Amino acid sequence: MEVGKSLIYYREIVNSLPKKIKILVAKPGLDAHDRGVHVLIRVFRDVGMEVIYSGILASVDQIVQTAIDEDVDIIALSSMNGAHMVHFPAVIEKLKSKGATDILVIGGGIIPEEDKPKLEAIGVTGNFNPGTPLEVIIRHIIERFVKEKLKLKDFNF
Amino acid sequence: MLIREYKLFKEFPKGYWKIKLKEIYEKRERISKLYNEEEIKRIKNEEEKWRKEIYEPWIKKSSERKSKFETASGIELKPVYTPYDVKHIDYLEDLNFPGCFPFTRGVYPSMYRGKLWTIRQFSGFGTPEDTNKRLKFLLEHGETGLSIAFDMPTLYGYDCDSPIAFGEVGKMGVSISTLKDMEILFKDIPLDQITTSMTINAPAVVIFAMYLALAEKQGIPFDKLGGTIQNDILKEYIAQKEWAYPPEVHLRIIRDIMEFCTKHVPKWNYISVSGYHIREAGANAIQELAFTLMDGFTYVELGISAGLDPNEFAQRISFFFNSTMDFFEEIAKFRAARRIWSKVLKERYGVTNPRALLLRFHTQTSGVSLTWQQPLNNIIRTTIEALAAVLGGTQSLHTNAYDEALCLPTEEAALVAVRTQQIIAYETNVDAVIDPLAGSYYVEWLTDRLEEEAYKYFDKIEELGGMVEAIKKGYPQREIIENSYKQALKVENKELIIVGVNEFINKEEKVMKIFRTDPNVEEIQKQRIEEVKRSRDNKKVKEALEEVRRAFLDPSINIVYPILKAVKAYATLQEIMDIGREIYGGWKEPDLL
Numbered sequence: 165m166e167v168g169k170s171l172i173y174y175r176e177i178v179n180s181l182p183k184k185i186k187i188l189v190a191k192p193g194l195d196a197h198d199r200g201v202h203v204l205i206r207v208f209r210d211v212g213m214e215v216i217y218s219g220i221l222a223s224v225d226q227i228v229q230t231a232i233d234e235d236v237d238i239i240a241l242s243s244m245n246g247a248h249m250v251h252f253p254a255v256i257e258k259l260k261s262k263g264a265t266d267i268l269v270i271g272g273g274i275i276p277e278e279d280k281p282k283l284e285a286i287g288v289t290g291n292f293n294p295g296t297p298l299e300v301i302i303r304h305i306i307e308r309f310v311k312e313k314l315k316l317k318d319f320n321f
Numbered sequence: 322m323l324i325r326e327y328k329l330f331k332e333f334p335k336g337y338w339k340i341k342l343k344e345i346y347e348k349r350e351r352i353s354k355l356y357n358e359e360e361i362k363r364i365k366n367e368e369e370k371w372r373k374e375i376y377e378p379w380i381k382k383s384s385e386r387k388s389k390f391e392t393a394s395g396i397e398l399k400p401v402y403t404p405y406d407v408k409h410i411d412y413l414e415d416l417n418f419p420g421c422f423p424f425t426r427g428v429y430p431s432m433y434r435g436k437l438w439t440i441r442q443f444s445g446f447g448t449p450e451d452t453n454k455r456l457k458f459l460l461e462h463g464e465t466g467l468s469i470a471f472d473m474p475t476l477y478g479y480d481c482d483s484p485i486a487f488g489e490v491g492k493m494g495v496s497i498s499t500l501k502d503m504e505i506l507f508k509d510i511p512l513d514q515i516t517t518s519m520t521i522n523a524p525a526v527v528i529f530a531m532y533l534a535l536a537e538k539q540g541i542p543f544d545k546l547g548g549t550i551q552n553d554i555l556k557e558y559i560a561q562k563e564w565a566y567p568p569e570v571h572l573r574i575i576r577d578i579m580e581f582c583t584k585h586v587p588k589w590n591y592i593s594v595s596g597y598h599i600r601e602a603g604a605n606a607i608q609e610l611a612f613t614l615m616d617g618f619t620y621v622e623l624g625i626s627a628g629l630d631p632n633e634f635a636q637r638i639s640f641f642f643n644s645t646m647d648f649f650e651e652i653a654k655f656r657a658a659r660r661i662w663s664k665v666l667k668e669r670y671g672v673t674n675p676r677a678l679l680l681r682f683h684t685q686t687s688g689v690s691l692t693w694q695q696p697l698n699n700i701i702r703t704t705i706e707a708l709a710a711v712l713g714g715t716q717s718l719h720t721n722a723y724d725e726a727l728c729l730p731t732e733e734a735a736l737v738a739v740r741t742q743q744i745i746a747y748e749t750n751v752d753a754v755i756d757p758l759a760g761s762y763y764v765e766w767l768t769d770r771l772e773e774e775a776y777k778y779f780d781k782i783e784e785l786g787g788m789v790e791a792i793k794k795g796y797p798q799r800e801i802i803e804n805s806y807k808q809a810l811k812v813e814n815k816e817l818i819i820v821g822v823n824e825f826i827n828k829e830e831k832v833m834k835i836f837r838t839d840p841n842v843e844e845i846q847k848q849r850i851e852e853v854k855r856s857r858d859n860k861k862v863k864e865a866l867e868e869v870r871r872a873f874l875d876p877s878i879n880i881v882y883p884i885l886k887a888v889k890a891y892a893t894l895q896e897i898m899d900i901g902r903e904i905y906g907g908w909k910e911p912d913l914l
């Protein structure tokens with residue numbers, strides 16, 4: 165992957181897309197470590213995405229309902245307290261039961277390497293640890309959005 | 322009368338911080354008795370000459386690596402400091418001797434020559450049995466005080482069998498729902514021979530009551546108990562975000578704990594005013610210093626408003642700071658904290674008892690500074706941070722384990738963390754001379770500067786109506802978010818280098834062995850609470866909870882007594898906490914973004 169691009173570069177990319185990326189940043193469960201999501205929310209906005217935040221202590225039901233009501237493209241889940249293997253799959257299950265499987269789910273937090281393939285297998289991608297360059301996270305969102313929501317095959321950036 | 326109509330705080334005169342700031346600026350114009358005026362002028366002239374004739378031509382030839390050097394909190398730094406920068410500092414007035422007002426050089430006369438800092442490693446996970454085993458492991462390897470980490474449901478005041486606790490039981494700390502769990506947690510640990518620190522805030526009163534009940538069972542009188550409950554709700558709203566009720570409800574409970582401890586548990590630190598979480602949430606050193614001390618002053622005002630004597634109750638307010646990577650700024654922060662606290666307590670709150678002027682503090686090295694990339698580097702980071710805490714005169718210290726960016730510490734990593742402290746304590750000779758960085762032009766200048774910056778924040782917070790109002794308006798929260806955002810961009814743009822993260826990256830990261838809690842914890846704990854509920858005298862529990870309800874409804878009753886009675890009857894944590902939730906509701910933070 166090409167790295168080293170500035171946030172301004174990504175803003176141009178995002179703004180050039182035919183549809184604005186709408187993302188719900190959510191913190192499921194009893195987890196108040198919100199430093200990272202606060203930074204990400206601002207950075208996502210900086211690059212031109214529309215961002216909704218669940219606030220801390222959101223339940224899985226609340227997160228999925230908000231995502232559906234607000235018609236978001238992506239849910240970005242953050243878990244810093246080791247409960248990702250409980251809450252992330254629960255969000256996926258709930259989306260399925262609500263027939264909202266078109267909503268993409270990405271994850272981040274203190275996620276051990278060995279859990280990542282398990283999360284990928286159910287559709288939670290990214291699973292970024294703290295200290296991941298912001299650029300890597302933004303690229304991942306754009307890539308999934310372009311491929312899976314816009315269904316564009318040859319979009320290089 | 323409900324707490325909403327109850328006046329917790331009396332009025333304190335406004336404008337104090339503005340006066341102090343004016344004093345600081347006026348003092349800067351003066352030359353202290355230490356220095357000869359002519360010589361100071363000569364130094365200033367020589368510095369200017371050096372700058373023009375030697376330094377600037379030099380950096381013109383070989384330019385400096387950055388256009389601007391600054392501390393981590395953004396204070397711009399000169400290349401060198403001289404007596405001129407500290408010319409206004411008066412030795413006896415501003416520094417004095419260890420154990421003497423204003424305690425800049427340390428709170429005790431002999432510091433580490435007498436007693437080393439306490440090695441106090443924050444630990445807790447899984448069932449109380451699991452944690453009991455880890456505590457004993459740490460004690461066997463030279464830990465000298467206990468520090469308990471509770472799991473998320475406990476921290477929010479929910480039982481392990483609550484639906485909201487699903488998936489979180491025992492994950493980030495030990496699960497405690499009833500006195501039964503507490504009995505197991507401290508099995509074979511005599512509470513009169515060790516001090517215990519408990520990181521518990523929203524439900525602090527319940528967990529503390531369980532500890533007291535356990536002491537009673539071990540036959541230990543309350544006045545022999547030493548230890549700390551964090552019990553600092555203001556920083557929960559600011560940073561850690563683990564509250565149960567609106568601020569006034571928690572503050573009223575804190576007031577009751579202060580009163581109770583002053584009477585019955587005189588050696589207990591009933592509040593540990595914490596900057597640690599404020600810093601971890603994204604604050605810089607100035608913000609950590611200012612918000613923490615302002616929280617502390619608010620608790621002092623709470624106690625005075627309740628009719629308590631600060632000469633007594635202020636003795637048992639302790640502090641908890643972060644130590645992170647800007648070595649000198651951290652040391653200056655610790656020194657400034659002691660000086661500000663004692664000066665303000667003496668001047669503004671009329672404290673005369675020297676013991677009540679001491680800012681005693683615990684330090685933890687920064688979790689945020691650790692990286693999952695190249696995790697062994699974390700040992701070095703922790704060592705530097707720990708050394709700063711020791712040179713800053715800490716009373717106790719937690720060193721993080723190198724694997725903590727990935728998981729709770731393995732036994733191996735936990736041991737390296739303890740050994741780090743022991744190496745500093747026994748091999749470096751830093752214990753011999755007290756406050757060895759005093760007199761460094763840079764450190765003294767920076768200590769003075771941090772003091773000024775803190776006063777600016779105090780003044781701003783007073784203008785917002787005090788800390789409680791500032792929190793309701795989201796002011797400190799937003800300041801922290803802003804700072805962490807700026808810092809994240811600096812890392813992204815490589816203005817700030819983090820080794821292994823944005824520079825000096827290894828292509829391949831070795832996958833580390835990580836620590837996992839037993840997946841059966843939730844089930845074990847659920848079975849235990851069920852058993853407790855079955856075997857206890859439920860009539861007695863119901864009566865005790867009724868008394869707790871009456872106290873929640875009437876702020877003139879001290880709530881600690883009925884809660885103590887309830888936990889002794891094996892009422893659960895959540896049964897007690899829910900009463901407050903039913904009456905007062907929870908708390909929704911202001912919109913911050």
